[in-house]
Amino acid sequence: MADEKFKVTIDGIPVEVAPGTTILNAARQVGGDIVPPAMCYYSKLEGSGGKCRTCLVKVSKGSEKDPRPMPKLVASCRTTVMDGMEVQNITSPDVLEARKGVVEMLLINHPLDCPVCDQAGECKLQDLSYEHGVSQTRYEFKRRTFEPIDIGDNIKLHMNRCILCYRCVYVADQLTSKREHGIINRGDHAEISTFIENALDNDFIGNVIDVCPVGALTDRTFRFKSRVWFTKPVNAHRNCPTCSGKVTLWYKGEEVLRVTARKDEYNEVEAFICDTCRFETKKTADWVLEEPTSISKQSVIDANHYDVFNPPPVIKKNLQLQEANEEQLERTERLK
């Protein structure tokens, strides 16, 4: 039984996975377009998932023994596979329709202040609504609004933008010893809050910024410094006593504007980093640089980034031109 494998077909692609794997993780083993999007599920956090409903899929055949389809769309992050299961994700119009509805629900209270938000450009909700959403809202009532709150010195909470995915709650719960923040109230009134407005101070609390799929929790040291796509991500590491020290530095010019953990293609961090790495070491001298972070060509962060600096030969070699340029510069200086 130990090395038994279940055969699953996702959108017609067969894959063999270990029993107990969720449909979402089985799809991630295949990769590509058939992976359902996930806003709340986070593979590094225990118990996450099942809240946002964006990962809904259709199970058209339950298993080899019981081939009846499942009566409703299921959340793929929480449903484990069965032997012979057949799953439809992007091949099912029902799923795409349901996902559209889910996006509409997620956006009901979202302020859509992307031009202001620091997360714009690396926001999962932005990607999701761009791919699956409709351009108009049917919601006619007032959106709920909150004032932005400072949680500690380094984190800003914009409750307006929160989609209640609970990821930050799990981070605070599982990574830190003293849990001080959670969700209070219910339903439409639910909000992320700290225990009687306590400031969160813990070595690893900065990770709530990284796990937040939207711009609800943002870095105060990076606040309005630059848009994400004007910065250049570079992988770096340092000898950190508390964490792995493997991070991504976001450069603008020669200045490190912010430090984040390294993220994989599903926007999940590879290893959580401590607050010293994130907020206090923002000089190039603190780090050992590795290489530019690879960014998907589809991402806006990739815009205007040139991998190799390859100046045309006229600038590299032509001494005469260089001299002429210097002369011109002198002349300009004289005119000033």
Next chain:
Amino acid sequence: MNFWERMYLPAIAKGLGITIRHFFKKIPTVKYPEVQRSYSKNFRGLHSLKRDEEGRERCTACGLCALSCPAEAITMIAAERTKEEEHLYREEKYAAVYEINMLRCIFCGLCEEACPKEAIYLDGPHVTAEYLRKDFIYGKDKLVEPVFDITKLNPEKTN
């Protein structure tokens, strides 16, 4: 040639006739700069950063104009609005520095199209000549439109 043709007089009279006819025609020349020809409606000239009906700057420094700019002519630095500045800026964030390098700009109008806040329009005149390169970098002092009173605007003029 015969006698009349050798005299040249008829030819001169004919030429003068053509010249004199032009005295009575409409003159196409415009006496620039005293008189200026009106631009066509879709002319794209100097950028202006717009204000809203309350006179607050519309730009929120989202950076989409700079991102869409094929010539990479636009740079900006954002800042957070304080409570006292709410009558100056429309959004929570505003552009503290907004610069367009007019030597780089190709007046394609993509910034205008990218702007989600209707804050930038290329509705000005030509960009004038300068002696120094640094003078072509237009900051907010040259780009932001002057404060206007919306109640006194002539609705026919604003199109």
